[in-house]
Amino acid sequence: MGELFRAVFAIAGKDLRVEVRSRTAMVSALAFAALVLVIFNFARDAGSVSREALAPSVLWITFTFSGMIALNRSFALERENAALDGLLMAPVSRTALFLGKYLANLAFVFMVEAVTLPLFVLFFGADLSGILGGLVLTMVLATAGFVAIGTLFSAIAVRTRFAELMLPLLILPFLIPPVIGAVQVTSRLLAGRPMSEILGWLKILALYDLVFVTVCLLLFTPLMDE
Amino acid sequence: MSAAADRAGVVVRRGLALVATGLLGLAGVFVVALRYTPIERFQGLPQKIFYVHVPAAWCALLAFSVVGVASILYLWLRDSRLDLFAESAASAGLVFSTVMLTTGPLWGKPIWGTWWTWDARLTFTLFLFFLFLGYRALRGALHDPGERARYSAVVGIMGMVLVPFVHLTVYLFPTVHPQPIVLKPSSPSLPWEMLRTLLLSLAAYTVLLVGFVTTRYGLGRAAEARGAQDAG
Numbered sequence: 356m357g358e359l360f361r362a363v364f365a366i367a368g369k370d371l372r373v374e375v376r377s378r379t380a381m382v383s384a385l386a387f388a389a390l391v392l393v394i395f396n397f398a399r400d401a402g403s404v405s406r407e408a409l410a411p412s413v414l415w416i417t418f419t420f421s422g423m424i425a426l427n428r429s430f431a432l433e434r435e436n437a438a439l440d441g442l443l444m445a446p447v448s449r450t451a452l453f454l455g456k457y458l459a460n461l462a463f464v465f466m467v468e469a470v471t472l473p474l475f476v477l478f479f480g481a482d483l484s485g486i487l488g489g490l491v492l493t494m495v496l497a498t499a500g501f502v503a504i505g506t507l508f509s510a511i512a513v514r515t516r517f518a519e520l521m522l523p524l525l526i527l528p529f530l531i532p533p534v535i536g537a538v539q540v541t542s543r544l545l546a547g548r549p550m551s552e553i554l555g556w557l558k559i560l561a562l563y564d565l566v567f568v569t570v571c572l573l574l575f576t577p578l579m580d581e
Numbered sequence: 582m583s584a585a586a587d588r589a590g591v592v593v594r595r596g597l598a599l600v601a602t603g604l605l606g607l608a609g610v611f612v613v614a615l616r617y618t619p620i621e622r623f624q625g626l627p628q629k630i631f632y633v634h635v636p637a638a639w640c641a642l643l644a645f646s647v648v649g650v651a652s653i654l655y656l657w658l659r660d661s662r663l664d665l666f667a668e669s670a671a672s673a674g675l676v677f678s679t680v681m682l683t684t685g686p687l688w689g690k691p692i693w694g695t696w697w698t699w700d701a702r703l704t705f706t707l708f709l710f711f712l713f714l715g716y717r718a719l720r721g722a723l724h725d726p727g728e729r730a731r732y733s734a735v736v737g738i739m740g741m742v743l744v745p746f747v748h749l750t751v752y753l754f755p756t757v758h759p760q761p762i763v764l765k766p767s768s769p770s771l772p773w774e775m776l777r778t779l780l781l782s783l784a785a786y787t788v789l790l791v792g793f794v795t796t797r798y799g800l801g802r803a804a805e806a807r808g809a810q811d812a813g
Contacts, residue, residue: 504739511732515722524718525736528711531704532746555753563746570742574735577656581727 359454362447366455371462373432380428381466388421388471392478410479411541415497415534417471422464422498426505427522429460430513443579453575457506457568464502468494486544489553493544496560497537500567504529507571510578529567536560583810589803596796603789610782618778630688632778636786637680641709644674644790648716649741652734664730665805667737668720669797673790675713681706708747712740 374381395413399406433439442452472490476483483490505526512522536556543553614632621628651667654660685703686696697703716736723729771779 507735507739511719511735514728514732515719517722521719521722525715528708528715528747529739529743531708532743532750535750559746559749566742566746570739574656574738578731578735 359448359451362451363454363458366442366447366452367458367462370429370432370456370459374459374463380425381463384421384425384463384467385470387424388417388467389474391417391420392471392474396478406479407481407545410475410481410545411538413479414471414475414541415537417475418468418494418498419501419530419534421467421471422501423505423523423526425463425467426460426502426509426526427512427519428463429456429506429509431509431518434513449576449579450572452579453506453572456510457503457571460502460506460509461499464498465494468498481545486547489544489550490541493537493540493557493560496557496564497533500560500564501526501530501533503564503568503571507575507578510575532563533560536563583806585806585809586803589799589806592799592802593796594799596792596794596799599788599792599795601792603785603792606785606788607782610778610785613781614778618774619772621775624692627688627691630684632782634681634684634688635779636783637677637684638706639783640786640790641674641677641681641706643787644670644677644794645709645713645744646741647794648674648737652737652741655730655734656738661726661730661805662802664734665798665801666794667734669794669801671713671716671737672797673793675710675717676793677786677790678706678710678713682710705747709744712743716740 392413395409395416396406399409430439433442472483472494475481505522508522508525512518512525515521536559540553540556540560610632614629618629618632620626647670648667651663651670655663655667685706689698690696716733719736720729720733723732
């Protein structure tokens with residue numbers, strides 16, 4: 356078990372180190388998130404749609420789209436110089452490889468979300484006092500499952516001819532349950548509704564995470580084995 | 582011609598015979614539905630779409646489950662025939678989900694007064710369609726047969742796992758879609774003449790589905806045999 360975790364942290368650490376040293380993907384993803392927020396503001400007819408009404412949707416579109424950009428990077432990184440072959444030959448299990456990649460992607464997407472949230476408050480005038488805890492929990496629950504799927508599909512998409520197009524095509528149908536759930540929870544939180552109204556949705560999100568993290572973990576080994 | 586190509590040819594002919602039977606059956610369903618089935622009191626003639634819409638939805642779901650099961654078996658047994666079978670089922674499923682998505686709005690316009698609404702089951706079937714589409718697109722973008730089989734099997738299984746979740750989340754939305762009238766805990770609340778027409782249509786559609794999958798599978802086998810012949 357200790358062996359597994361050492362390998363997992365080594366792979367995640369490697370990915371994050373590459374990220375910290377180059378910073379291109381992080382900066383691009385953040386700039387992209389900010390741009391989506393800005394465009395949304397102008398895509399709204401200020402006279403008929405209030406900022407508050409649109410806020411939950413804007414937040415989750417921004418999170419998922421910038422998350423997808425981040426996920427594209429995960430295995431594209433390994434394509435250069437055939438680094439993936441090196442990783443596959445390393446004496447670590449496929450499980451460790453998946454978990455390491457997953458952990459690095461989670462850290463990356465959470466970082467993007469952490470920076471986007473204040474921008475969202477600034478641009479959309481959302482009042483998060485008192486609901487920040489609930490919102491962060493929702494973000495964690497909605498992100499955990501979709502990043503697992505994104506990690507798995509990123510390994511697939513990188514081998515196709517149109518990787519940048521293939522990943523969204525494959526992953527968007529999978530975003531429906533978490534996005535529906537997260538938007539429902541966020542709009543209720545922003546409207547100050549009681550906890551009992553959101554508990555059911557949080558349970559669905561947690562179940563989604565549990566099922567898909569497990570299934571992705573199980574499918575990664577046969578995916579990589581020729 | 583090699584023995585493998587001969588065998589594939591037999592499969593294709595069998596598939597085409599099934600397709601012809603299914604189409605004949607479907608023509609029979611049209612006659613029965615329009616001529617010998619009573620007109621529904623509240624909806625009038627548009628209700629007749631029910632007999633082509635519901636079986637298409639069942640076939641699409643059936644095809645989807647077949648893709649998922651064949652994908653699991655492929656990853657387990659690594660037999661390229663299972664991959665071809667999953668691909669054939671996905672192609673047929675795409676056809677049936679297209680039928681389902683076109684007949685639905687045709688019925689919705691006169692009955693609901695709108696072509697499309699973000700109703701639970703509409704959204705659900707739309708995503709079924711997108712999953713088939715993504716699966717097909719992925720196959721088109723991969724060249725190496727082994728890689729294509731492995732990758733699409735993974736996507737096929739993931740899609741099957743996703744379906745219950747989409748089902749669950751969209752059902753928590755208010756719906757205007759008719760509630761189940763045949764497959765429900767109590768006995769079907771459908772007059773016998775209508776149920777008979779539906780079952781007839783379901784049989785014709787299923788034969789058509791099996792015919793499509795068989796033909797497609799046979800064609801795939803023929804292409805493989807030919808590739809092997811060219812290579813050898």
